[in-house]
Amino acid sequence: MLQSNKSYNGPLIRLNPNDNVLIAREPLTIGHQVTIEGAAIRLRAQVAAGHKVAARRIASGEPIRKYDTVIGVAARDIEPGDHVHTHNITLVDFDRDPGFGLDVRPVDYVAPEQRATFNGIVRPDGRVATRNFVGIIASVNCSATVIRHIADYFTSERLRDYPNVDGVVAFAQTSGCGMSSPSEHFDVLRRTIAGYARHPNLGGVLIVGLGCERNQVGDLLDSQGLKTGKAVHALVMQDTGGTRATIEAGIQAVQAMLPAANDIVRTSVPVSHLKIGLECGGSDGFSGITANPALGAAMDLLVRHGGTAILSETPEIHGVEYMLTRRAVSPEVGQKLLDRLAWWERYTRGQNGQFNGVVGPGNQQGGLANIFEKSLGSAMKGGTTPLQAVYEYAQPIDRAGFVFMDSPGYDPVAVTGQIASGANLICFTTGRGSMFGSKPAPTLKLASNTPMFTRLEEDMDINCGLVIDGERTIEEMGQDIFDLIVRAASGERTKSELLGLGDNEFVPWHMGIVS
Template identity: 45%
Template sequence: MSTVQNSPLLKLHSDDNIAIARNSVTENQECALSENESVTTRESIDLGHKVAIQNIASGEPIRKFGQTIGFATIDILAGDWIHSHNLESGVLSLDYAYSTDVPTPPEPIKGRTFMGYRRPNGKAGTRNYLAIISTVNCSATASKYIARELAQTSLENYPNIDGIIPLVHKGGCAMQYDGEDHHQLMRTLGGFAKHPNIGAYIVLGLGCETGQGSFLSESEGLVQLENPNEPQNQGPLVLNIQDIGGIAKTVKKVTTLLKEYLPQVNDVTRVPIPVSELILGTECGGSDGNSGVTANPALGIASDLLVAHGATSILGETPEIHGGEHLLTRRSITPEIGKKLIDRIKWWEEYTGKFGVVIDNNPSVGNKRGGLTTIYEKSLGAIAKGGSSALREVYRFAEPVTEKGFVIMDTPGYDPASVTGMVAGGANVVAFTTGRGSCFGCKPVPSIKISTNTPMYHRMQDDMDLDAGRILNGTSVEQVGQEIFELIIEVASGKKTKSEVQGIGDEEFCPWSIGPVL
């Protein structure tokens, strides 16, 4: 991006006909864009919002990042504020050009490690939790009661256990048995049960639900620590409230059982593990007009650094790829992988259309207040989290991620559901960018919060781990990206994030149900 020191406006690309405000701009303020280019605002412009830097006729494309983010609905004069009142999405004609611009693989970087937990199956954990996995909403209350009872047990004697987490949700029944929704829920629950950040777990059902615990155990190949009091038996992995005799008896039985597991779960030590075994989930929530300028591209730098170290970086939120997918298909290592992405985009268009919804209903109210206008604009900024590495695979929601490098997972744009899918797929660290100020945690995986602008960072410093808004004032994207990369390694090694310090993350487990509810 081109910038003039101390100018309140940024022109991001030479082909752009708009600039963005890196701080609030007053009416009739002359703002330099380069040595030979300036614009005088015709009205006040808020932080992160757009201003026309040339006259734009009605129907003409409006360009940001060098790409079309929508079309003018009226004639716009240079200096005018551009937002929902004079810009609409319209219809894009995109050239997917599959695999025509596959980046050269980076020079491998070897030898870097983080301090993690090496599990018996060889996987690498960054945290160590004990979990109660509820198969259905009907066992959610019992799961929470069990966690509450266990929390009263002094964990001071178990310093290597990060906590007890009840993984509860609102589904598990009223869906087609053996159908797509059923299998997606099983993948999600199974992914958490097998996650390397879970030291031990119990599966708790009601007993009569569609999403049977036995089906989960068999379909996902679940195993468990040996019960110390039953050395010849792997113990009751799956329990049902109806079989035990009600809530009170279940809470007492499962609490007693899990207390027996505590010494085993605690018996772990952090050891050096190659950075190549990190799986990063990337997410943006509460985005603003600066998300695609500061935090997201900086996270993209960190993503590329992880890929260079042999690790994996996941880009989710398929509805927030819509409008920018043509930039990703060019990077797919084969046309088939690029077409898998387009198949998911088309699925979303069909899926939302069934309910009379258009994908451009995203951005949210807060996104728009922060300067975002169309889904194309939001998507072009969101995909910057994926850096510039080659696209190596496209996964379904909660599918186990086995490929190294940059990959995509088909998740909704809704933050809790999106992160749930990536964690179920194996993400052991999450990096979450936000411009409006999302207070997000995602036990059992640490969530690093990265602010897109400095005023919000200072306002919500108890929740933000790193300020990428400094980029607006001259700090390079590369420097902030390097800082994010180093913070990822520190957090993977045990440094607590701001959300962890506050205990946030019990309520964000959110399996995606694609319906219908029967």
């Protein structure tokens, strides 16, 4: 890790003494002379920033090491100064010793009376919110248009008398019927909807269904232990009188909830109430050098202060899962993670999916050759503290500390699950520049490199490229991220909030057949 005050002004970065590849700090042209292991070498190819250069001769079949971790083997002989990427790396799976608990280290917890605080919203039942929305949830795709019309009615002008309400947001989705039930897919959808309905960032909830769908509103409420009342309302279009009547009834229901939703005061609470969802997208070769380990350092701080860090995207720990199982607090926790990976192997068998090795075009352009290399960086977001628990998608998270929630790598689906599990803020690292936002939990975007941050500053919340620039260590960057989290949790608007993102990112996981 880049954790010292050393300057990284040279053209190549060595991440570990045992690595046989180096990382181009800046674009390098063919013929450019560099010094590698004391020898003057001319680059044998043009190399983009974030991509890998051979530090020495690598024989065909020899493991390629980055951060002293095998990310593949050489597909042919590679000479010093060669560009090392998809054209000459072969992904070879291999057995990895899970080493349950071998790397568990005690956490130096901060005393409760000395823990950092933020200005949060304390609900009557003790839950703590970072935002204050009224949410309208569709139980089925058939009610999606209706809930959007209800939400659209509540313009900023109509909400002027409710300054403490952050907005009225519609959570539309494309399932709820035409699906097998009972099924795992059906259970996941209901669990996700219930997670949003219970979310502390919603001061009021309206659930709207059609009436003939498989995901019946009454059964949904009963199965998830949800009860209607002052803060939870439900409507069924076929019973209410159709589209227009349901929109009118929905508007009235939200208007009835707004006064109570507005009656909140932010107060100082410890950051132990924070649950941070960790996400990465549009990653590049710098993500695992700057943004991801810096976010990991911030999460180590959060855990020391009693908070919760939620790592997800199961396909994106494939190949480095042992880094997490070695930190598991028990063999049972470690095995549960391996069980989820085994499920993914079955789920993706025969498909050209990321779990099976292929990363997206943006990842490849940014310097990542395969899923093992991407996973190596992705896992760093979780820091170094013990793995306390493993959860299935959208399951309520009831353990503090570093935890894992199973999800796809697709950003909106993963974040939807994290929010349903209880995340009240999201930290999203990106190297290529993902334009992402989320509601009701806001998203902070962490840029991995300065050129991208400068180009997309309107969308990026913090520049972790300062690590590569030699202006920040990983620890200092982690503290900066932690401080930004505290400010955002206290109500400071994120870049995605200022741009109005988050209305279309509620995407529950579709994992079953459609009939």
